[in-house]
Amino acid sequence: MRTSRRLFLSGASALAVAMVANAASAQDVIDDILKSSARGNWDDQFDARASEGGKVASTLPIFSLQTVAFTEQAVAQYQNIVAQGGWEEVPATKKLQLGVDDPDVVPLRKRLIIAGDLAQSAGISTSFDSYVDAAVKRFQTRHGLPADGAMGKYTYAAMNVSAQIRLGQLQTNLERLREKAGTLGSRYVLVDIPAAQIEAVENDRVVLRHTAIVGKIDRQTPVVNSKINEIIVNPYWNAPVSIVRKDIIPLMRKNPDYLKDSHIRLFAPDGSEVDPMNVDWSTDDAEKYRFRQDPGSGNAMASVKINFPSPDGVYMHDTPQQSLFGKMMRFDSSGCVRVQNVRDLVTWILRDTPGWDRQHFEATIKTGENTPVQVVNPVPVHFLYLSAWSTGPGVVQFRDDVYALDGAQELQITSAL
Structure with a gap:
């Protein structure tokens, strides 16, 4: 800054x-x-x-x-x-x-x-x-x-x-342009944070452009330079501590059935499942548990998650809230990046991964089974900040x-x- x-x-x-x-x-x-x-x-x-x-x-x-x-x-x-x-x-x-x-x-x-x-x-x-x-x-x-x-x-x-x-x-x-232009590689994914826009670039040409939802002002999407190495079809969603603290615990205090209604399961540090009714939600003790949402249409990441190494633990993903892409202000996430028409982007990312054409990808989504896929030829991904x-x-x-x-x-x- x-x-x-x-x-x-x-x-x-x-x-x-x-x-x-x-x-x-x-x-x-x-x-x-x-x-x-x-x-x-x-x-x-x-x-x-x-x-x-x-x-x-x-x-x-x-x-x-x-x-x-x-x-x-x-x-x-x-x-x-x-x-x-x-x-x-x-x-x-x-x-x-x-x-x-x-x-x-x-x-x-x-x-x-x-x-x-x-x-x-x-x-x-x-x-x-x-x-x-x-x-x-x-x-x-x-x-x-x-x-x-x-x-x-x-x-x-x-x-x-x-x-x-x-x-x-x-x-x-x-100055930001001069620092990065021409250095991102021949095939990469770019997220421009202020524009809330994604480009898939190959041989100096944009082949796909996607509308994005990025982090709120108080939960900012960080600058990232990494490589996409994994696609998870029908992902579990593990709620980060920030969301547990700011969102889930207050919701449980208002509605004790929130976790059940949202298909979120609670796990102790030793991996054993915990009944939410046995947790004292009036304290912050719940932060020690792992909150995992099962795959499905209501999952916070919907059909797919795009993984890459990141010190901030951010990633890209689908969303069940498709209407948010129509908003003028698309700064509504907790730091991760939601991608409109994400299946097109994933198909492009998996192009060199044997057995993962669009038809097989769509068929796997329909099974509802959690399926990790290792990306052959990991694709560089860059989250950058350009406002003019x-x-x-x-x-x-x-x-x-x-x-x-x-x-x-x-x-x-x-x-x-």
């Missing part, structure tokens, strides 16, 4: 020097962004991605050398924006949306033009027309927000982070700095609302 804050502050210092050096010669930032050919590229990429649904819309890995180059361009773009005075706040007093005519649309249009989301030719007016609607959706997409085109509280909050703060965020994350990057000329991505590692309080947007 201290390193990230130093990077942010050093970036701010560099910005001050750049502003003095560049202010006299900087071009009009609006013309610089919107009169370039990159504008058309952004339109094409946005429209293509909007129609792709859950498919891999871009095969560019987030931690690629090309991403580094694009992010360096984004830093230069935002230095220019800051040198020109940045952008004004958009009044967050109304839920502006398509069809509205309101004076507050004027500063909204200006803000969207400066960032390159709205073409300068759209002009400045009070009308929230289809051009503004599309521009707001572009902005929301770049910030990991639901692209509904409506100006709600999260969109306003993201839009009103200053250009200087965004520049510092880009510079901080550029660029995916192409003029296409700058920002995510909420959910764990407060970027050095500016203004970037913890969703946790503050």
Whole structure:
């Protein structure tokens, strides 16, 4: 955390020097962004991605050398924006949306033009027309927000982070990119924690992309660099002490049948099974027991667990709570990573493991039997923290700095609302 804050502050210092050096010669930032050919590229990429649904819309890995180059361009773009005075706040007093005519649309249009989301030719007016609607959706997409085109509280909050703060965020994350890009291997799994997104990468191309659920602010998913060496089909779930202490014991005090209803069995240190009715739940003595949930549809890990060595004891897994993947804020776990469409990822991981094609994998799930599988050619897995990057000329991505590692309080947007 201290390193990230130093990077942010050093970036701010560099910005001050750049502003003095560049202010006299900087071009009009609006013309610089919107009169370039990159504008058309952004339109094409946005429209293509909007129609792709859950498919891999871009095969560019987030931690690629090309991403580094694009992010360096984004830093230069935002230095220019800051040198020109940045952008004004958009009044967050109304839920502006398509069809509205309101004076507050004027500063909204200006803000969207400066960032390159709205073409300068759209002009400045009070009308929230289809051009503004599309521009707001572009902005929301770049910030990991639901692209509904409506100006709600999260969109306003993201839009009103200053250009200087965004520049510092880009510079901080550029250092993270430079450190890891091109070093992760030819075949690997990447979890970007702030984006709550997973990439399966092979030969510098994303072959699968998955929505993830990562750790809560008070139960953070750690940075991990390891290798996936085991898949467990129909896993047992052994509750970690933190969950026993914070969740299970309080639940048992309220509902003595909770363990039975959840198919969780209790075991003493010697391995013998213990009747929950013989435990004094008013004390913390229950922490000495092992809480194991049987395989099944109600299991906390559902059909599969992805294992790898980790000093923090984290892993990846399926979940019976599939609706959580549809949430905007997917920071809801106790540190492990839940994977949407996890069976696709596991099939890819087990590609080189004899006898474990998709058909056999699915058949094993149906048996309900706990089945460990050793992965032939273990696959590198990386949990990394990247909250700002660029995916192409003029296409700058920002995510909420959910764990407060970027050095500016203004970037913890969703946790503050």
